[in-house]
Structure formats: C-alpha cells, structure tokens
Amino acid sequence: MKKNIIYELNALYREPMQVVGYEFGAGEKSVCVVGSMRGNEVQQMFACSRLIERLKQLEARQEIAAGKSILVIPCVNSYSMNIGKRFWSTDNTDINRMFPGYDMGETTQRIAAGVFAVIKEYGIGIQFASNYMSGRFLPHIRMMQTGFEDIETAKKFAFPYVVTRNTRPFDTTTLNYNWQIWETRAFSVYTTDTEEIDRQSASDAVKAIERLLNEEGIVHSTVNGGYHYQSQVLCDDNLLSVRCREAGIYENRAFVGEEVTKGQLLAVITDPYEGGVLEELRAPADGTVFFQHKAPLIYADTAAVKLVYLSAGS
Amino acid sequence: MAREIKSELGSVCEVKLPIGETLAIKRNRILPVDTAQGKRKRIGIVTGIHGDELEGQYVCYEVLRRIREQPECLTGIVDVYPAMNPMGIDSMTRGIPGFDLDMNRIFPGSGDGAMTEYVAHKIIEELSGADLIVDIHASNIYLTEIPQIRINELHSDVLVPLACHMNVDFVWVHASSTVLESTLAYSLNSTGTPTLVVEAGVGMRITKAYGAQLADGLMNTMRTLGIWQGAAYPAREPIVDARADGVVFFNAPKAGIFVPEAKHWTTLERGDVVGRIVNPLTGDVLAEITTPERGILFTIREYPVVDEGSLVGRLLKR
The missing domain is CATH 2.40.50.100 (RNA polymerase II/Efflux pump adaptor protein, barrel-sandwich hybrid domain)
Known part of the structure; x- marks a missing residue:
C-alpha cells in the first residue's frame, strides 16, 4: 500500500488540508473509490476505512491481480468534517457540485480539479454518496442516465437494487456524471445512513465492492457473506412516493427493506403539542420500503416514504 | 382623474411546518381599481431567494412607496415578492434552512418531489406568464457588486433591450452553463417569461444608493412596459458586454x-x-x-x- 497526498490546500490559521489516497497493487488504473466529500458523510468515510482495511489484507495475501491498481480516497473534505459543517468551511459551496473543477478557479473548484486530475483515468469509479433527502435508504447502486451508464457492471455488486435516474441540470457538475463523461464506468453506492455509523451496511458495501473486483478480475479473493442478489434495475418511475399532507412529530411504523402490503401503516404524524394522530401514512400498493424519512419532525408536502413496487423493475 | 389602486396580499404557496407554524411565500399585488377591459401588463419583482441577500428588501419597499405616492400613474399589475426564502431571511441563511439547499439550483422544481421542489414548482407556476420578472440578488456576503444585470447568452436578444431601461451600470451577457439551467431565471426565460437577474451590493447589507438606483430603473421599465405613467427618472446607459473574454x-x-x-x-x-x-x-x-x-x-x-x-x-x- 502506498499512501499519497492527492491534493493539498494551504490555509492561514489551520494546518494544510491534505486529501490522502491509498493505492493498492500497481499498474493499470483499475478502480478508484471515493468516500466523503461533504462534512456530514461520516458513514461514507467509515465504509472507505473498512475497505482500506480489507484491501490491506488482500494485498498482504497477494490476492490483488498483477498489473492492477486500486485507489481509495476516504475523505476529500476533512476541513468541513472537523468543524461539523456539511459544505465547504468558508463559502458553503459543495465540492460535489464543482466537477470537473478548474485549477485557476475558486477554492472548491480547485479541490475538485486537483482530485479529478488524479482519479479521472481509472476504469471504474465508485463513490460512497449521500442524498440531500435526510433519511434511511435500502442500500443500492445509483447511476445517472448519461448514455454511458453501465448497468451490467452495476449488477456485479449484487446489491438488491440498481437505480437509474434522469440527469438534471445540477447533476452535470457531480463526480459521478463527470466520471461517466470521461469514460470511467461510474457507480454511486448508497449505504443505509450518512451521519451515523451503520457497521452492517458499511460491511455489506465493502463486500459488494470486493465482489465486483473479483468479477472484474482485479482481485482474486473469497467473499464471505454480504449481498448475493440478482439486482433489480429500477428507474425513478418504479419508486412510489408516499407524501404527507400534515406536519408534526414523525414516527415510522415499518422498517427499510420491509415488504409491505397495500393499506399497511408506514408512518404516523402526531400533533406536537397534544399528541393526537394528525395523519397515518399507508402503503398505496404492495411494495418494499426503499426510503424512509428519519428525523423526528417533518414538514408537510414531504415524500416521507418511497416504495419499490413488487412488480416493478427487471 | 384620480385613480385608486388596491393591494391584494396573498401567497404563492403555503406549507405546514412541524410546530404550530405555516410557511407562506407572500405576494403583494398592486393594481388599479377600475373597470378597464383587456389584459393588464404584469411585472413581478422577486427577491430573497438567497436568505442572506437583502438589498432587494429596500428596492421592494421603495417601489411600493413610489406607487403609493402617485397611485393615479399605475396602469398595470405590480406583484412584489420580497421573500422567496422566508425562513432563510429570518435566520440569516443563504440556502433553505433545514435542507442546506441553494434554492436557486432547484428550479423548475416538481409537484411530486421533496417539499423544497414543491415550493419551487409553485413559484414557477405563479410567475409564469408575467410580462417581466426582475429577480434581485445581492451577490453574497463575500463580494460587493456594482448594480448590474446578468444575462445568459441564450436569451440575450429579448433581455438586453429590457435591461437597458433598468438604470444599471453594467449588463453582462455571459456564456451558457448547464448548471445554471436550475435557476429561476433560466426556467422562466426558457419557457417564455422574460426574467432579468440583477446583482447589486453585498450580502447582509442594504446599500441605499443602489436601492434607489434600481427603483428608478424599475419605474422606468414599468413605464416602458405600459404599467406606469409617471415621469421618467434620469437613467444611465449601461455598458453592455458580451465578449467571451471580457x-x-x-x-x-x-x-x-x-x-x-x-x-x-x-x-x-x-x-x-x-x-x-x-x-x-x-x-x-x-x-x-x-x-x-x-x-x-x-x-x-x-x-x-x-x-x-x-x-x-x-x-x-x-
């Protein structure tokens, strides 16, 4: 393993911010894995740390294929993580809205450019990502439909679901989009949580990546446990939003991954002062809980739960 | 003959908040009280999409003050939206509090998405069809800007002539960028509602001279559109720059x-x-x-x- 400084940014009163990369094997730039880019993406960094731990073992056992190199960058934004801020510490911009970056531009454009210059040549790009909607997800692989998305490779993670979605204008400056445009096979991995550690879903994600590495001939190892699904491929239309009309105290009555039947209670919203039930959210169809709101308070007009139709997908 | 005007206070949309409060994006519609037939011209003055940009607050006040001073001069509809992101303004937050989202990167929104996308969708519904929307920004807390209008080159044919009435110092026609397609202005311009983006002053401050300058420009623009019949204010001719490397x-x-x-x-x-x-x-x-x-x-x-x-x-x- 080689530990390299991918990018360094100097500051006036803080230690320089170093983006550190861990390189395993040598030769063809096969796979790059990126962890947290936002200051709250603790689970994403944690999952990378588990992956680095595992790759150390594989390298020691000489189970990384000859002529293949793997790069893991656990954290791109340690400055924001250290002060508990989601976006860039001074101007609140999002590094994951700055790709491919600009080395003569503003600070986060420079960070994006510095990192992208190193990672754009990898054949496969994997990002541990988070969603702007706060809540719990069923682990899945997500890809934007750019025309370059590679669904067959995505299935090799053996996650329960591969989700593709239409590209929106603001997506064009994300890492995933730009990787695809630069002809890297790019995949966003969503584990269950973001701001809290979920050891099980991090472990499952690491095993899924190891499974992909085996399928691609980049490592030759035995993967014990983890997911073994034939991934169901979904698009936005296969996810059914259950929206709330009321606001108040929010409590789930189902769990992520639970198969529910039409009419089953999914969540309740209660009056924050008097405790009475304001609204019951029920499943509009048979399906699997794919996403659920997690915070104890909820606004009205929020997609609180998303279901996968049982009949949907491939 | 003296003409009366009326003020209709309303909201673009309302969303219940968890604890005993409803979020409302407020609108004040000012229009003449008369029986004139035919469709009236309509201008929308929008500000406060970024909660830390406050220069537009004074502009809204100043335009309303001038209309109330000479109500007989109003011949069209003036819609004033001083706080598109009311929770942001209240909490000195640039984005939408609770979501950490830049509101000007989620348009045109969606009727089926998260609450923020729903709000963006309702704003587009509300503003579409106006004869002109003026979206007033104040840079951010880091930079001070001379009063200027920024125009995407895709829409310059329609917007530059309108911008020249606005009494700004500078009109910057810039290259198209995909990421800017998520802004309010792009969404409206691309669907046929002319929208000017003003940048003036600095975040978290009111620069009174700039506010008065923009109010002059808005009154002149309303006059050009047939919404206002008052005397023209002295207006400066802006520098218009459309060079790629200007x-x-x-x-x-x-x-x-x-x-x-x-x-x-x-x-x-x-x-x-x-x-x-x-x-x-x-x-x-x-x-x-x-x-x-x-x-x-x-x-x-x-x-x-x-x-x-x-x-x-x-x-x-x-």
Missing part, C-alpha cells in the same frame, strides 16, 4: 487576509494594485494582486478572509 477574474493565490487597495467601479490601468493578501501573524505580504490590463473594477472582495482560490475581484476589460 472579464478578468482575480482569485486569491494564497490564503490570508485580503486588504483592498483599489476603489470599486473605478478604471484601473495595467499593473495597478487591486489589493494585497497579508498574514497578520507574521506581518508578511503573501501576494499582491495587480491588473493584467486596463479595465473597470466591478466586483470587489468585501469579506477579508480568503482561501486559495477565493474570488477577490472582477475587472471589465476596457
């Missing part, structure tokens, strides 16, 4: 404290010093930022702390 960006080469030397909206010669980046711990000058050629400094850094790459100024080449 603007020099000054980015901090070092992290430190930026101390400006040049005055805002002055002509600088090649080699003039815009400012210095200094280290208060050691007393060193870390960098001196000079102009590569002659031009007018239309953006200047207001917030002194800079990272490597922070924008400290923009120069319009002359």
Whole structure:
C-alpha cells in the first residue's frame, strides 16, 4: 500500500488540508473509490476505512491481480468534517457540485480539479454518496442516465437494487456524471445512513465492492457473506412516493427493506403539542420500503416514504 | 382623474411546518381599481431567494412607496415578492434552512418531489406568464457588486433591450452553463417569461444608493412596459458586454487576509494594485494582486478572509 497526498490546500490559521489516497497493487488504473466529500458523510468515510482495511489484507495475501491498481480516497473534505459543517468551511459551496473543477478557479473548484486530475483515468469509479433527502435508504447502486451508464457492471455488486435516474441540470457538475463523461464506468453506492455509523451496511458495501473486483478480475479473493442478489434495475418511475399532507412529530411504523402490503401503516404524524394522530401514512400498493424519512419532525408536502413496487423493475 | 389602486396580499404557496407554524411565500399585488377591459401588463419583482441577500428588501419597499405616492400613474399589475426564502431571511441563511439547499439550483422544481421542489414548482407556476420578472440578488456576503444585470447568452436578444431601461451600470451577457439551467431565471426565460437577474451590493447589507438606483430603473421599465405613467427618472446607459473574454477574474493565490487597495467601479490601468493578501501573524505580504490590463473594477472582495482560490475581484476589460 502506498499512501499519497492527492491534493493539498494551504490555509492561514489551520494546518494544510491534505486529501490522502491509498493505492493498492500497481499498474493499470483499475478502480478508484471515493468516500466523503461533504462534512456530514461520516458513514461514507467509515465504509472507505473498512475497505482500506480489507484491501490491506488482500494485498498482504497477494490476492490483488498483477498489473492492477486500486485507489481509495476516504475523505476529500476533512476541513468541513472537523468543524461539523456539511459544505465547504468558508463559502458553503459543495465540492460535489464543482466537477470537473478548474485549477485557476475558486477554492472548491480547485479541490475538485486537483482530485479529478488524479482519479479521472481509472476504469471504474465508485463513490460512497449521500442524498440531500435526510433519511434511511435500502442500500443500492445509483447511476445517472448519461448514455454511458453501465448497468451490467452495476449488477456485479449484487446489491438488491440498481437505480437509474434522469440527469438534471445540477447533476452535470457531480463526480459521478463527470466520471461517466470521461469514460470511467461510474457507480454511486448508497449505504443505509450518512451521519451515523451503520457497521452492517458499511460491511455489506465493502463486500459488494470486493465482489465486483473479483468479477472484474482485479482481485482474486473469497467473499464471505454480504449481498448475493440478482439486482433489480429500477428507474425513478418504479419508486412510489408516499407524501404527507400534515406536519408534526414523525414516527415510522415499518422498517427499510420491509415488504409491505397495500393499506399497511408506514408512518404516523402526531400533533406536537397534544399528541393526537394528525395523519397515518399507508402503503398505496404492495411494495418494499426503499426510503424512509428519519428525523423526528417533518414538514408537510414531504415524500416521507418511497416504495419499490413488487412488480416493478427487471 | 384620480385613480385608486388596491393591494391584494396573498401567497404563492403555503406549507405546514412541524410546530404550530405555516410557511407562506407572500405576494403583494398592486393594481388599479377600475373597470378597464383587456389584459393588464404584469411585472413581478422577486427577491430573497438567497436568505442572506437583502438589498432587494429596500428596492421592494421603495417601489411600493413610489406607487403609493402617485397611485393615479399605475396602469398595470405590480406583484412584489420580497421573500422567496422566508425562513432563510429570518435566520440569516443563504440556502433553505433545514435542507442546506441553494434554492436557486432547484428550479423548475416538481409537484411530486421533496417539499423544497414543491415550493419551487409553485413559484414557477405563479410567475409564469408575467410580462417581466426582475429577480434581485445581492451577490453574497463575500463580494460587493456594482448594480448590474446578468444575462445568459441564450436569451440575450429579448433581455438586453429590457435591461437597458433598468438604470444599471453594467449588463453582462455571459456564456451558457448547464448548471445554471436550475435557476429561476433560466426556467422562466426558457419557457417564455422574460426574467432579468440583477446583482447589486453585498450580502447582509442594504446599500441605499443602489436601492434607489434600481427603483428608478424599475419605474422606468414599468413605464416602458405600459404599467406606469409617471415621469421618467434620469437613467444611465449601461455598458453592455458580451465578449467571451471580457472579464478578468482575480482569485486569491494564497490564503490570508485580503486588504483592498483599489476603489470599486473605478478604471484601473495595467499593473495597478487591486489589493494585497497579508498574514497578520507574521506581518508578511503573501501576494499582491495587480491588473493584467486596463479595465473597470466591478466586483470587489468585501469579506477579508480568503482561501486559495477565493474570488477577490472582477475587472471589465476596457
């Protein structure tokens, strides 16, 4: 393993911010894995740390294929993580809205450019990502439909679901989009949580990546446990939003991954002062809980739960 | 003959908040009380999409004050939306509090998405069809801008003639960028509602002179559109620049404290010093930022702390 400084940014009163990369094997730039880019993406960094731990073992056992190199960058934004801020510490911009970056531009454009210059040549790009909607997800692989998305490779993670979605204008400056445009096979991995550690879903994600590495001939190892699904491929239309009309105290009555039947209670919203039930959210169809709101308070007009139709997908 | 006007207070949309409160995006519609037939012209004055940009608050007040002073001059509809992001304004937050989202990157929104997308969708529904929307911004808390209008080159044919009535100093026609397709202005312009984006002043402040300048421009523009019959205000002719390389960006080469030397909206010669980046711990000058050629400094850094790459100024080449 080689530990390299991918990018360094100097500051006036803080230690320089170093983006550190861990390189395993040598030769063809096969796979790059990126962890947290936002200051709250603790689970994403944690999952990378588990992956680095595992790759150390594989390298020691000489189970990384000859002529293949793997790069893991656990954290791109340690400055924001250290002060508990989601976006860039001074101007609140999002590094994951700055790709491919600009080395003569503003600070986060420079960070994006510095990192992208190193990672754009990898054949496969994997990002541990988070969603702007706060809540719990069923682990899945997500890809934007750019025309370059590679669904067959995505299935090799053996996650329960591969989700593709239409590209929106603001997506064009994300890492995933730009990787695809630069002809890297790019995949966003969503584990269950973001701001809290979920050891099980991090472990499952690491095993899924190891499974992909085996399928691609980049490592030759035995993967014990983890997911073994034939991934169901979904698009936005296969996810059914259950929206709330009321606001108040929010409590789930189902769990992520639970198969529910039409009419089953999914969540309740209660009056924050008097405790009475304001609204019951029920499943509009048979399906699997794919996403659920997690915070104890909820606004009205929020997609609180998303279901996968049982009949949907491939 | 004296003409009466009426004020209709309403809201673009309302969303219940968890604890005993409803979020409402408020609108004040001012229109004449008469029986004139036919469709009236309509202008929408929008501000507060970014909760830390407050220059537009004074502009809204000043336009309403002028209309109330001469109600007989109003012949069309003036819709004023001073707080598109009311929770942001209330909490000194640029984005939408609770979501950490830039509201001007989620348009046109969706009737089926998260609450924020629903709100964006309702705003587009509300504003569509107006004869003109003016979206007033105030840069951010880091930079001071001379009153200017920014126009995507895709919509310049329609918008530049309108912008020239707005009494701004500068009209910047810039290249198209995919990411800007998520803005309010792009969404409206691309669906046939002309929308001007004004940048003036600095975040978290009101610069009264700029506010009065923009109010003059809005009254003149309303006059041109047939919404206002009052006397024209003296108006400046803006510099219109559509060159791909017409603007020099000054980015901090070092992290430190930026101390400006040049005055805002002055002509600088090649080699003039815009400012210095200094280290208060050691007393060193870390960098001196000079102009590569002659031009007018239309953006200047207001917030002194800079990272490597922070924008400290923009120069319009002359």
